Amino acid sequence: MPTSRSLIPKAQVQPFVDSESRLGILHAGGPAPGGNQVIYAASLRARDHGLPILAFKQGYQHLMTKSAEEVESGWSMLIGREEIRYLRDQVSLLTGSGRANPGQNVRTGADMTDPERTAPLGRVIEVLDELRIGALISVGGDDTMRSANLIQMHLDGLLAKGKAPKYFRGVVHVPKTIDKDTPGIDYTFGYMSAAEVIGDRVKALHDDAKATATETELVYHVAEIMGRSAGWLCAAASVYGQATYAIVPEEFEAWGGVTMARLADDCCDVILTRKRQGKHYGVITIAEGLGDLLPAIDVNKDEFGHTRLDELKIAVHLADAIKRELSERVDIQIKLRSRTFGYEARQVRPNFFDVLLSQRLGVSAVDAILRGYFGHLVSVEGVLSAKFIPFSTLIDPETLKMHSWHMSKEEGLYRLMLSMQQQFDVDVEKKT
Missing domain, CATH: 3.40.50.450 (Rossmann fold)
Incomplete structure (x- = not known):
C-alpha cells in the first residue's frame, strides 16, 4: 500500500x-x-x-x-x-x-x-x-x-x-x-539561484578583463551586488565568480562607518600587488550595503525608511575613487568599468x-x-x-522589526571568501 x-x-x-x-x-x-x-x-x-x-x-x-x-x-x-x-x-x-x-x-x-x-x-x-x-x-x-x-x-x-x-x-x-x-x-529560497546567476556574470567580467588587459594597460571591473545591509549574496557570488577582491559590510561594522577613500586605498593595494605578480586584470565586487556606511553619499529613502541603495551607484563612485588614488601613486593606464547586479537574478528559473x-x-x-x-x-x-x-x-520588541542576520567574520562564508581571494594571488592584509 x-x-x-x-x-x-x-x-x-x-x-x-x-x-x-x-x-x-x-x-x-x-x-x-x-x-x-x-x-x-x-x-x-x-x-x-x-x-x-x-x-x-x-x-x-x-x-x-x-x-x-x-x-x-x-x-x-x-x-x-x-x-x-x-x-x-x-x-x-x-x-x-x-x-x-x-x-x-x-x-x-x-x-x-x-x-x-x-x-x-x-x-x-x-x-x-x-x-x-x-x-x-x-x-x-x-x-x-x-x-x-x-x-x-x-x-x-x-x-x-x-x-x-x-x-x-x-x-x-x-x-x-x-x-x-x-x-x-x-x-x-532564491538565494542560491541568485548567487549562481550573479556569480556567472562576475566570472564573465573576470574573463573579459583577462582577455583585454596588457602590460601597459590594466583592465578592472567594479561590480556592485545586491544584499542590502548584509554581504551574503556578494560573498557567495564573488567566490563562485572568481572575484579578485570582495568588499562586504561585515568587514567594517565595527567602524560604524567607512570612507570611499579608504575603500579605494585598499583596492589600489590589491591592483598594484597583482601587477607586481604579472596580473593586469581583475574584478572587484562590493555589496550594496556599504552605502549605509558611507555618510558622504547623499541619497533618498523610500516610504519605509530604507536607503534607496540602487540610487547610490557605489560601483561608479568606487571606480572613480580608485582612478584618482591610483593616479596619485603610479603612472599607469587603467580601464575601470562599473556594473550593478541584482535585479536580473530575482526572476530566473x-x-x-x-x-x-x-x-x-x-x-x-x-x-x-x-x-x-x-x-x-x-x-x-x-x-x-x-x-x-x-x-x-525573531522580532525586536521595541521596534517590532525583524532582527537582521549578518555573516560572522570568524567562520563560514566570510572565511571562505577570504581564502578564495588568496587562491587568486591576492595577499593584502585587511585593514580592520
Whole structure:
C-alpha cells in the first residue's frame, strides 16, 4: 500500500472543512527565484485536504484598499488546475508582488493600542474574514514578516477582547529574500539561484578583463551586488565568480562607518600587488550595503525608511575613487568599468536546491496552519525537515522589526571568501 501523503490528523483539518474556510496566500516585496514553487506546493498540499486556496494579487495592496467583493472578483485568484500548471512550469510570479504595508504606521509596541495606527491591520483582517479566509500564508522579506507579526498581534488583541472573527484564525510566514539576511533559516529560497546567476556574470567580467588587459594597460571591473545591509549574496557570488577582491559590510561594522577613500586605498593595494605578480586584470565586487556606511553619499529613502541603495551607484563612485588614488601613486593606464547586479537574478528559473526548498516551505506552511502554529515562521533544518519558529523570538520588541542576520567574520562564508581571494594571488592584509 502507498504511504499516505498526509500526516495531519483528520481532526485538525475538519474544522476548516466544516466552516467552509479557505486558505489565503500572498507574496509581498521584491520577487525571488522559487516564489511560484512555494505557491504551487502550498496549493497541492491544501488540495490534499480538500481546502481551497485563494491567492491575492500584488501583496497587501488590495486587501488594504478594496472591498472583499472587489478583491474576490478582480484582485485574487482561486488556485485551480490551470494556475497549478503555470506555477509548476513558469518563472514570472503568478500573483505579482507589492510593497503595501498594513503595519507602516506602527513604530513601537505602544502604537498597537492606537486605533488610528492599527486601522489598516484591522482592515486586512476584516476583508480576509469576509472572504472566508481561515488562515493566511505570508511570503516575503523582513518588512512582510513584520506585517505578518503585527496582523497576528492585532488578531490576538481582538481575541482577548472577545471579538474573534468568524473565519480568520491567524497567519504563518514563509521567509523570502535573495539577500539571505533572515534569521531562523539557514538559506532563504532564491538565494542560491541568485548567487549562481550573479556569480556567472562576475566570472564573465573576470574573463573579459583577462582577455583585454596588457602590460601597459590594466583592465578592472567594479561590480556592485545586491544584499542590502548584509554581504551574503556578494560573498557567495564573488567566490563562485572568481572575484579578485570582495568588499562586504561585515568587514567594517565595527567602524560604524567607512570612507570611499579608504575603500579605494585598499583596492589600489590589491591592483598594484597583482601587477607586481604579472596580473593586469581583475574584478572587484562590493555589496550594496556599504552605502549605509558611507555618510558622504547623499541619497533618498523610500516610504519605509530604507536607503534607496540602487540610487547610490557605489560601483561608479568606487571606480572613480580608485582612478584618482591610483593616479596619485603610479603612472599607469587603467580601464575601470562599473556594473550593478541584482535585479536580473530575482526572476530566473530556480535551481535544483531552490526548487526543493521552495516546495518544502510551501507544504510546511499549510501543515503549520493545520497544526495551529499561527504566528510562526516556516523554516527547515537538517535535510528539509520542517521547523516552526514563533515570531516573538525573531522580532525586536521595541521596534517590532525583524532582527537582521549578518555573516560572522570568524567562520563560514566570510572565511571562505577570504581564502578564495588568496587562491587568486591576492595577499593584502585587511585593514580592520
